[in-house]
Amino acid sequence: MAQRTPLYDTHIANHGKIVDFAGWDMPIHYGSQLEEHHAVRKDAGMFDVSHMLGIDLVGADALPFLRRLLANDSAKLTVAGKALYSCMLKDDGGVIDDLIVYYLAPERYRIVVNAGTADKDLAWMRQQIAGLKAELTPRRDLAMIAVQGPNARERFWTAFPVARAKTVMLTPFQAAEWEAGEGVDRSEWLIARTGYTGEDGLEIAVPADEAAGVWQRLQDMGVAPCGLGARDTLRLEAGMNLYGQDMDETVNPLESGLAWTVDFKDTGRDFIGRKALEATPPKRALVGLVLQDRGVLRAHQTVITDRGNGETTSGSFAPTLGLSVALARVPAGIQAGDTVHVQIRDKALKAKVVKPPFARNGKSLIQEN
Amino acid sequence: MNTPDNLKYAKSHEWAKLEADGTVTVGITDHAQEALGDVVFLELPEAGRVVKAGQEVAVVESVKAASDIYAPISGEIIESNSIAVDAPESVNADAYATWLFKIKPSNPTELDSLLDAAGYAAVAND
Numbered sequence: 081m082a083q084r085t086p087l088y089d090t091h092i093a094n095h096g097k098i099v100d101f102a103g104w105d106m107p108i109h110y111g112s113q114l115e116e117h118h119a120v121r122k123d124a125g126m127f128d129v130s131h132m133l134g135i136d137l138v139g140a141d142a143l144p145f146l147r148r149l150l151a152n153d154s155a156k157l158t159v160a161g162k163a164l165y166s167c168m169l170k171d172d173g174g175v176i177d178d179l180i181v182y183y184l185a186p187e188r189y190r191i192v193v194n195a196g197t198a199d200k201d202l203a204w205m206r207q208q209i210a211g212l213k214a215e216l217t218p219r220r221d222l223a224m225i226a227v228q229g230p231n232a233r234e235r236f237w238t239a240f241p242v243a244r245a246k247t248v249m250l251t252p253f254q255a256a257e258w259e260a261g262e263g264v265d266r267s268e269w270l271i272a273r274t275g276y277t278g279e280d281g282l283e284i285a286v287p288a289d290e291a292a293g294v295w296q297r298l299q300d301m302g303v304a305p306c307g308l309g310a311r312d313t314l315r316l317e318a319g320m321n322l323y324g325q326d327m328d329e330t331v332n333p334l335e336s337g338l339a340w341t342v343d344f345k346d347t348g349r350d351f352i353g354r355k356a357l358e359a360t361p362p363k364r365a366l367v368g369l370v371l372q373d374r375g376v377l378r379a380h381q382t383v384i385t386d387r388g389n390g391e392t393t394s395g396s397f398a399p400t401l402g403l404s405v406a407l408a409r410v411p412a413g414i415q416a417g418d419t420v421h422v423q424i425r426d427k428a429l430k431a432k433v434v435k436p437p438f439a440r441n442g443k444s445l446i447q448e449n
Numbered sequence: 450m451n452t453p454d455n456l457k458y459a460k461s462h463e464w465a466k467l468e469a470d471g472t473v474t475v476g477i478t479d480h481a482q483e484a485l486g487d488v489v490f491l492e493l494p495e496a497g498r499v500v501k502a503g504q505e506v507a508v509v510e511s512v513k514a515a516s517d518i519y520a521p522i523s524g525e526i527i528e529s530n531s532i533a534v535d536a537p538e539s540v541n542a543d544a545y546a547t548w549l550f551k552i553k554p555s556n557p558t559e560l561d562s563l564l565d566a567a568g569y570a571a572v573a574n575d
Contacts, residue, residue, distance in 0.1 A: 113512050114487040228511070309486070311514060375508040376490045396513050397489040404490075425492075 085130035102196030109307035116310035124229035125306035131195035139214030152345035157183035171352030173332035223291030228281035265316040319436025337366035368436040373429040377406035385412040405433025458569030485511040493529035
């Protein structure tokens, strides 16, 4: 039987259509995926992301552990609350997972990993932390709600006025811890200005038994419940990879459009996977495609280029753009501006190569032609 | 479930309507459009194509997925709905008003083997 988040009953009450996602019963939409998508681009929507796992990392060796564990360098996190996106690699450079690490205080971090990989990630981290003075604590006692959209923060502050002072100064990729209410010491919230939609907004981790109340208050303020379907089209438009689809253990971050997240600067930092990445120049690249002909790009379609074939890894109709886009892994050397063809059923349709993102902050970034 | 009595239905979720001139108009059911979600693209057959009952002839793509549409009866495609191609969302707005293609049947008795409204409702509810 699939796992359920603390918001499962709330989704049912809101007529969410439930599907299995990575072993979890999650809402794919609450009626119209398109309307939910537009709500986030134009106003404010919220997602239950409690299936993702928060892991607390505490101890004197927390930073050295992270600097070896992750391809990005956690030493950059010097301001309290600051967050970092990184891949966690195998020795051969393959991506075990992508994650966000929040620096809460000296020797104290929160790591948030994907649902489908949570068990594997935790086992890997425990293997790497052995012998170090630091401890990992999985936080299945927390629920997580992502409130996203141009009006998301205002709606959140209207729903929780006391939180404004604590979170109004947050810069993108920064979080604040907040004790809600008076004398409620069990109430431990982490409010982060992060997301997976290409819009402004917050991701809020709260104790599981408070989640339904938080959701309801946000809904009362006009924040639209949104399902995983809209989350997928929003993240694709924003050019963000989905683990297990755009990358996995068989590819490295340099072949996944994530070179910017691999930090080689400190030559003394021997992060796991570094040697493999330095030894082998990438043969493939992850690029964006915009379909020029009519049709819809989907994952696992063959991409025909003059340097050989590639494959789409994610593809969809992009509601903000009104046309179809994809991420595709193609032979290295294919450049933005090139024209390729994508095999859809019996037709090879024309697509233009672009550098993602396709849309951000409510606007299409694709030039009409 | 919305299943008009004046139509015939295929188990694969197409509706078929026998017109006065003997041609058959085909679309997808309300149940099908709801299951698919927001429709964003239609690939419809060219006029003149000869098809067999049960053969894939069209594709309806929603935001979620691509879905094959089968010919409910054999015959020749005489027209596709170009207005629907330009406004695929009309399938969601009214699945029975938004026909996809018209067939000139080669064997009109095939219509008898399709389901009636009650029969289809039973299949769709399964």
